[in-house]
Amino acid sequence: MYSLDKNNPENIFKASFFSQNREKLLSKLPEGAVVVLAAHSLMQRSRDTAYPFRQESNFWYLTGIQEPGCVLFLSRKESFVVAPQRSITHEIFDGAISPSELQAISGLDEIYPSRSGWRHLRELCQQASAVYTRLPAKQYYQPAGLQLNGAAHRLVGRLKRIKQLPSLQDVTPTLQELRLIKQPSELVALRNAIAVTSQALEQITIDLTSYNNEREIAAELSYIYQQNGMTHGYEPIVASGKNACTLHYVENNQLIASNQLLLIDSGAEFFGYSADITRTFAVGELSQRQKHVHQGVADLQQQAFALFRPGVSLRDIERAFMDIMAVTLRELSLITGNQQKDIRCYYPHALSHYLGLDVHDVGSYDTPLEPGMVLTVEPGIYIPEEAMGVRIEDNILITESSYQNLTKDCQQPRY
Ligand SMILES: [Mn+2]
Structure with a gap:
């Protein structure tokens, strides 16, 4: 669990910051559109150790959640995060994810476990007029020759496998406008x-x-x-x-x-x-x-x-x-x-x-x-x-x- 550093001064980012950002984003998208965004995944450093985790900026801007492997769903009706499945062994090494803490940080309606969350997410995507996500158009970040974190790419693949999925749109330009x-x-x-x-x-x-x-x-x-x-x-x-x-x-x-x-x-x-x-x-x-x-x-x-x-x-x-x-x-x-x-x-x-x-x-x-x-x-x-x-x-x-x-x-x- 990546929780806030208790030695830091009072958290300057209240849940209202993130919920307002979500509202602003949705208000710029067409009626009936939904947003699905991936958090960064952990990046392998050596065999079974990872680089220090740094959240994907857009995901943080909309949730405040410092947890790898999550997926965010947003619509005008509901907003939730699907948290990754953690085995008992995984929890012993990395700690458990606390849904109530994630909810308090983000102000989201719900934190779902992986299986039921994805079932719900799939249904809502099928009913949407369009699904907005970050489309990793370029596999490599051109100017610096960097490879993108694979999470956004894997999410697109997973969304494309949903039957009768409405059109997939890129949410990046709208998010950029907000963040500027x-x-x-x-x-x-x-x-x-x-x-x-x-x-x-x-x-x-x-x-x-x-x-x-x-x-x-x-x-x-x-x-x-x-x-x-x-x-x-x-x-x-x-x-x-x-x-x-x-x-x-x-x-x-x-x-x-x-x-x-x-x-x-x-x-x-x-x-x-x-x-x-x-x-x-x-x-x-x-x-x-x-x-x-x-x-x-x-x-x-x-x-x-x-x-x-x-x-x-x-x-x-x-x-x-x-x-x-x-x-x-x-x-x-x-x-x-x-x-x-x-x-x-x-x-x-x-x-x-x-x-x-x-x-x-x-x-x-x-x-x-x-x-x-x-x-x-x-x-x-x-x-x-x-x-x-x-x-x-x-x-x-x-x-x-x-x-x-x-x-x-x-x-x-x-x-
Ligand atoms: Mn500079």
């Missing part, structure tokens, strides 16, 4: 995650020269997050010198060279909501060149902030920022013209992404920004031939007229 706008309790979770991440970065920079190896800093981050009842929202990046040029460098196992820049990209996760902060620090004395590059990125970020306001899409912002980036890269004598391919040699990623239950949260780059959306602003310049990379990343909330920097209290060094 953050509610007050979600912002509380994010602010808590940001506060602990900032605290960890502050602790680490009291004396950066006391660390010999990148892994010592990664361990310090883990220690502080865990002490605060949080986990990492993603594998932290602790990259000394040239390692910062590998964008997703997560080995964190090299000696920290002195008189180099050190890039730390990390975020604590609280109730599923992750911070995503990057700072680039000096270890020892920096050269003029290193200082110029760091200052260049800091200035770029100030110019980037000014692009964020309601009504503008990320696509527009990314396009406008390329020209701003080109000016800085020319000033640093890294490029001569305005060619996209030259800029991409030193700035090979996006300026921004949505932030929320998934660290790279759902949402389209073509959607005009609206109050309540949370995004990152993260310009970076990477120069492998000079063994340095600088990225500065903050998290912002779009407001009625512009934006609010949620990470403004996280120290930002000037060199």
Whole structure:
């Protein structure tokens, strides 16, 4: 049983948060439509041990349930979860599932055991006008080459075997639309995650020269997050010198060279909501060149902030920022013209992404920004031939007229 950490402050997500999310979702779907969603399954790590469990974000958003192997059913008439069957042996090792606890967390009408739950679910699907689920269209998550958790895929197979099933529709776009706008309790979770991440970065920079190896800093981050009842929202990046040029460098196992820049990209996760902060620090004395590059990125970020306001899409912002980036890269004598391919040699990623239950949260780059959306602003310049990379990343909330920097209290060094 994955119950709440009793040391955490009061649970900021009441059952009403989840039941309201369910109502909102159903109100956006056609009359008579039902929703069936799979929780994540456990992922095998070695023979009979699993990776730490992390719930599928949409399933959590609609139930709050931190249990693998469940299936959620929603209609305008009833809402329930089908819990997986657990043998006596399984219960001895992993504990029993408590239906009453799951019901209290989620506010669902019912928690059914597997067999009777599926019988009921099948009947209700047959009577529905359409069945909405997450259709795992791509077996692999294209940009990162990741394999999807198999649970959603298996659920689709199981639904397709129901006789006289009405049409199967993808619920993902509707869920994305809902999740884009953050509610007050979600912002509380994010602010808590940001506060602990900032605290960890502050602790680490009291004396950066006391660390010999990148892994010592990664361990310090883990220690502080865990002490605060949080986990990492993603594998932290602790990259000394040239390692910062590998964008997703997560080995964190090299000696920290002195008189180099050190890039730390990390975020604590609280109730599923992750911070995503990057700072680039000096270890020892920096050269003029290193200082110029760091200052260049800091200035770029100030110019980037000014692009964020309601009504503008990320696509527009990314396009406008390329020209701003080109000016800085020319000033640093890294490029001569305005060619996209030259800029991409030193700035090979996006300026921004949505932030929320998934660290790279759902949402389209073509959607005009609206109050309540949370995004990152993260310009970076990477120069492998000079063994340095600088990225500065903050998290912002779009407001009625512009934006609010949620990470403004996280120290930002000037060199
Ligand atoms: Mn990021």
